Amino acid sequence: MAKIPVQFTLNGSEKAEFVDGGTTLLNALRDKIGDTSPKGGCHQGTCGACSVIIDGEIRLSCLTLAETCNGADIKTLSGLAEGGVLHPLQRAFLDTFATQCGFCTPGMIMAAKVLLDHTPNPSRDDVVEALSGNICRCTGYEPIIEAVLLAARANSQNAA
Amino acid sequence: MALALQTFATVKDANAALRSTGTRYLGGGTLVVRAANEGDVSVSGLIRSTDPALSAIEIIGDNVRIGASVTMAAITRHPNLGTLTKAARAVGGPAIRNMATVGGNLFAPAPYGDFTVALLALDATVSTDDGEMPIEAFLAGRDGSRAIITSVSFTLPQADGFRFLKVSRVKPKGVSVLSIAAVLLLAPDGTVSSARIALGCMADRPMRAKATEKALLGRTLDQHGIAVALAAATEGIAPITDPIASAWYRTEVLPVHLGRLLLG
Numbered sequence A: 001m002a003k004i005p006v007q008f009t010l011n012g013s014e015k016a017e018f019v020d021g022g023t024t025l026l027n028a029l030r031d032k033i034g035d036t037s038p039k040g041g042c043h044q045g046t047c048g049a050c051s052v053i054i055d056g057e058i059r060l061s062c063l064t065l066a067e068t069c070n071g072a073d074i075k076t077l078s079g080l081a082e083g084g085v086l087h088p089l090q091r092a093f094l095d096t097f098a099t100q101c102g103f104c105t106p107g108m109i110m111a112a113k114v115l116l117d118h119t120p121n122p123s124r125d126d127v128v129e130a131l132s133g134n135i136c137r138c139t140g141y142e143p144i145i146e147a148v149l150l151a152a153r154a155n156s157q158n159a160a
Numbered sequence B: 001m002a003l004a005l006q007t008f009a010t011v012k013d014a015n016a017a018l019r020s021t022g023t024r025y026l027g028g029g030t031l032v033v034r035a036a037n038e039g040d041v042s043v044s045g046l047i048r049s050t051d052p053a054l055s056a057i058e059i060i061g062d063n064v065r066i067g068a069s070v071t072m073a074a075i076t077r078h079p080n081l082g083t084l085t086k087a088a089r090a091v092g093g094p095a096i097r098n099m100a101t102v103g104g105n106l107f108a109p110a111p112y113g114d115f116t117v118a119l120l121a122l123d124a125t126v127s128t129d130d131g132e133m134p135i136e137a138f139l140a141g142r143d144g145s146r147a148i149i150t151s152v153s154f155t156l157p158q159a160d161g162f163r164f165l166k167v168s169r170v171k172p173k174g175v176s177v178l179s180i181a182a183v184l185l186l187a188p189d190g191t192v193s194s195a196r197i198a199l200g201c202m203a204d205r206p207m208r209a210k211a212t213e214k215a216l217l218g219r220t221l222d223q224h225g226i227a228v229a230l231a232a233a234t235e236g237i238a239p240i241t242d243p244i245a246s247a248w249y250r251t252e253v254l255p256v257h258l259g260r261l262l263l264g
């Protein structure tokens, strides 16, 4: 079957690839483009490890067909640090020991990023809600929630 | 296996393409791509339409029309659809809600279909290019349905006339033990003058609680007034058993949650 051309912006850079019909965005990112920051956990929409930001919204790359992303603006964890400096969320995840095996971390951070983009001073409930589609099997969630609240505080201090 | 996706500008052309065997319509993909990922080989091709009308929400007075491609997230964000926010937010976590469409929810088997439970209570009309049908008729025949749903429409209830409740074990997100939606109208003396109640997880698809509705007419919404309605709640139900809850458990807890919903 003919390959299908797909073009989108990934972390600010233009990408153009040929994919097989039905290729998920997760597989296109990892296998074609080499961005392995989104993780494939369940491929069923349940774990959130594959979460990426598409046109400003958090989405599951395992359930998104690459072909439907033509012209989209896609952000993944690998585009978050700037000039070798960790994003405040990445810093906070390290500082609060919110990462153990790290498998859920890329999805958690992307979901948290969308939250902070829209709600710079979230409540604890806002954080819990924003991360409710992401499963972590290691941390017990408390350090992750703390990390997001810490990053929010750090952001608002920087903005002040 | 390669899964061909064909995109059409018009619903008419997409409908024609959907006639080929093995093809399914692609809404948000949360069920259909998931099935393909699981190795469901009955799907060999996907069809979608980018017709902007499919993504439109139109509100004229209290008449609402929601395009089939509108997502749950878009409903929760809409300033004039506050009444439905609870039902739309009941569907999955944030990423699922950004993808899950109204059209796809109409086809979602139990324990899914939470938003459709709300639409059933609202007596929605389901539209295709060929015409309209009441949601109950659509749900009864949905397994054999091949036409693309274009929109759902209904009359927006008064804010205090619509109630929705979803019971799940994992908070804040988790699939339904059960869900209930009710559109209730009260007479000036406080008795129920009209009631439409829909249940999720009490069959393989959303269903009406007709015996309960009948038993509520002329009654007040207090412990004494709803007693007969609660006793009738399990009439005609055939709940699903899944890893979340057994049919027995769902039957036991339905009157409890229905009582809470009716008492407000």
Ligand SMILES: Cc1cc2nc3c(=O)[nH]c(=O)nc-3n(C[C@H](O)[C@H](O)[C@H](O)COP(=O)(O)OP(=O)(O)OC[C@H]3O[C@@H](n4cnc5c(N)ncnc54)[C@H](O)[C@@H]3O)c2cc1C
Residues within 6 Å of the ligand: A044, A045, A046, B024, B025, B026, B027, B028, B029, B030, B031, B032, B033, B034, B068, B069, B090, B091, B092, B093, B096, B099, B100, B101, B102, B103, B104, B105, B106, B107, B108, B111, B112, B113, B114, B115, B147, B148, B149, B150, B174, B175, B176
């Ligand atoms: C992790 C997870 C959690 C979930 N949680 C919930 C939940 O809590 N509550 C809930 O209700 N659901 C839940 N769902 C199920 C699902 O996300 C929703 O029911 C959603 O609304 C389905 O819509 P979709 O657009 O993604 O459907 P798709 O997967 O695109 O399509 C589903 C079916 O409907 C058909 N279809 C879609 N649109 C149309 C149309 N316009 N015309 C004709 N046929 C059409 C497709 O061909 C397919 O057969 C969950 C799913 C996942 C993966």
Ligand code: FES
Residues within 6 Å of the ligand: A039, A040, A041, A042, A043, A044, A045, A046, A047, A048, A049, A050, A051, A060, A061, A062, A063
């Ligand atoms: S891999 Fe996408 S949700 Fe688990």
Ligand code: FES
Residues within 6 Å of the ligand: A098, A099, A100, A101, A102, A103, A104, A105, A135, A136, A137, A138, A139
């Ligand atoms: S850190 Fe291991 S799954 Fe979350």
